[in-house]
Amino acid sequence: MPRTKGDHEARRRDVSEAVWRVLATRGFAGLTLRAVAAELSATTGLLTHYFPTKQALVAHALDILERRTMSRPRRHTGEGLTALRDALLDILPLTPEATDSNRIWVSSWDTALSEPDLSSDYARKYAAGRHRLRERVAAAQELGELPPGDPERIASAAQAFVLGLVVQSLFDPAAYPPERQVELLDDYLATLRPLSPA
Amino acid sequence: MPRTKGDHEARRRDVSEAVWRVLATRGFAGLTLRAVAAELSATTGLLTHYFPTKQALVAHALDILERRTMSRPRRHTGEGLTALRDALLDILPLTPEATDSNRIWVSSWDTALSEPDLSSDYARKYAAGRHRLRERVAAAQELGELPPGDPERIASAAQAFVLGLVVQSLFDPAAYPPERQVELLDDYLATLRPLSPA
Numbered sequence: 491m492p493r494t495k496g497d498h499e500a501r502r503r504d505v506s507e508a509v510w511r512v513l514a515t516r517g518f519a520g521l522t523l524r525a526v527a528a529e530l531s532a533t534t535g536l537l538t539h540y541f542p543t544k545q546a547l548v549a550h551a552l553d554i555l556e557r558r559t560m561s562r563p564r565r566h567t568g569e570g571l572t573a574l575r576d577a578l579l580d581i582l583p584l585t586p587e588a589t590d591s592n593r594i595w596v597s598s599w600d601t602a603l604s605e606p607d608l609s610s611d612y613a614r615k616y617a618a619g620r621h622r623l624r625e626r627v628a629a630a631q632e633l634g635e636l637p638p639g640d641p642e643r644i645a646s647a648a649q650a651f652v653l654g655l656v657v658q659s660l661f662d663p664a665a666y667p668p669e670r671q672v673e674l675l676d677d678y679l680a681t682l683r684p685l686s687p688a
Numbered sequence: 689m690p691r692t693k694g695d696h697e698a699r700r701r702d703v704s705e706a707v708w709r710v711l712a713t714r715g716f717a718g719l720t721l722r723a724v725a726a727e728l729s730a731t732t733g734l735l736t737h738y739f740p741t742k743q744a745l746v747a748h749a750l751d752i753l754e755r756r757t758m759s760r761p762r763r764h765t766g767e768g769l770t771a772l773r774d775a776l777l778d779i780l781p782l783t784p785e786a787t788d789s790n791r792i793w794v795s796s797w798d799t800a801l802s803e804p805d806l807s808s809d810y811a812r813k814y815a816a817g818r819h820r821l822r823e824r825v826a827a828a829q830e831l832g833e834l835p836p837g838d839p840e841r842i843a844s845a846a847q848a849f850v851l852g853l854v855v856q857s858l859f860d861p862a863a864y865p866p867e868r869q870v871e872l873l874d875d876y877l878a879t880l881r882p883l884s885p886a
Contacts, residue, residue: 517798518717593801600715600795603858613860646856647872651845654852658844660801662811674845681879 504530505540506554513551514590517597521551548601552608555594562591571635571679574626574648578675581652583659584668592656620645636682644682651678702728703738707749708756712788715795719749746799750806753792760789769833769877772824772846776873779850781857782866790854818843834880842880849876 508529512521523541527534541547565576583589602608623645630636636644655674659666706727710719721735724745728735739745763774781787800806821843828834834842853872857864 515802517802519798520802597798597801599855599859600717600798603791603795604713604715604718609859613863616856616859617863643872643875647849647876650852650856650872651849652852653855654848654850657797657851657855658814658848661797661807661814665811665815674841674848677841678845 502540505537506550509547509551510554510558510590510594513555513594513597517593518548518551518601519597521547523547551594552598552601555591555598558591559595562588570626570630570633571683574623574630575675575679577623577626578648578652578679579672581656582668582671582675583656584671589660589663593660596657596660616649620649623648648678648682651675700738703735704748704752707745708752708788708792711749711753711792711795715791716746716749716799717795719745721745749792750796750799753789753796756789757793760786768824768828768831769881772821772828773873773877775821775824776846776850776877777870779854780866780869780873781854782869787858787861791858794855794858814847818847821846846876846880849873 505526508526509521511529512525516525523534523537523544526541526547527537530537541550562580564580566573567576581592583592599612602612620642624641627636627641627644627648631638631641652675655666655671659671703724706724707719709727710723714723721732721739721742725732725735739748760778762778764771765774779790781790797810800810818840822839825834825839825842825846829836829839850873853864853869857869
């Protein structure tokens with residue numbers, strides 16, 4: 491039977507899935523053609539067709555990570571402070587899928603910090619994330635749900651807080667189950683709120 | 689001339705220094721016998737005497753990281769909230785040395801998350817760090833510098849905040865120079881403080 495374009499694309503999807511599963515269990519440190527081939531029950535030879543070099547494999551892995559992050563479902567439960575909380579909850583490892591993605595993001599930092607171009611790219615991504623948080627902070631301020639203050643600083647701090655919470659939760663899921671993560675985030679957001687007048 | 693024990697130890701120190709420099713520039717992803725040998729202007733053959741396997745090299749790297757972290761200088765500028773601030777400042781990449789250490793810690797997370805034993809070991813280290821922060825939180829509460837509340841929760845949140853700030857600062861040192869990091873930390877500590885009575 492002749493191979494169709496559909497076969498080819500299905501095969502590419504299988505390869506991407508296998509790369510993702512290897513990353514989720516072994517990180518970038520364990521990402522090798524051999525590991526992906528084993529995951530696919532394929533030969534390393536077949537894999538070299540898709541990834542002629544280790545760099546091509548890493549580039550593909552970073553690309554999947556980026557695409558999955560962009561297309562992940564997002565919470566939209568309200569405006570203002572609720573929208574800020576939604577955006578921060580979207581980052582945390584509250585589900586198995588979000589745990590895999592976060593584990594792969596954290597794992598990618600080693601590679602990203604070693605390569606100046608990639609490192610700048612990550613810095614731009616985090617700056618864009620802060621920009622989106624800043625807009626929600628400013629909207630919450632307009633609604634009087636957050637006190638006045640530089641929204642950029644509040645966004646930077648909130649981003650730092652959730653990133654650190656991601657790392658803690660990945661290393662110690664028993665100490666940071668989803669409800670604990672949410673509790674800590676809500677404590678954090680509560681400290682930002684103005685006290686109601688006495 | 690016969691080799692003395694002193695020669696041997698000096699050589700080991702040189703090797704450790706070279707491992708550290710490779711980690712600081714290339715991370716665990718770039719840690720190879722070849723890279724360490726190049727850094728030392730030695731042969732890979734000499735290095736296999738110290739590190740017969742890649743695992744032995746990684747184990748040594750983790751050991752240096754641990755020892756350097758344990759022996760780093762610590763701030764002791766006061767009690768209570770000041771002592772908590774000191775402990776958090778000690779974590780941040782405010783100097784070139786602290787930047788290298790943090791960059792190597794962050795880089796080690798990829799390896800640590802892939803190996804269950806190492807991952808548990810990291811979870812224990814972070815729990816011990818929280819325990820030390822919790823004692824300072826409790827002392828600040830006794831002095832009336834922090835409001836009552838579960839000191840473990842406040843310590844967890846503060847640890848998450850500084851860890852995330854470390855990551856942001858490593859990726860974007862231009863956006864997070866030392867004074868910005870300190871400013872964000874002080875904003876954070878200010879949100880924890882009880883408001884003075886109106």
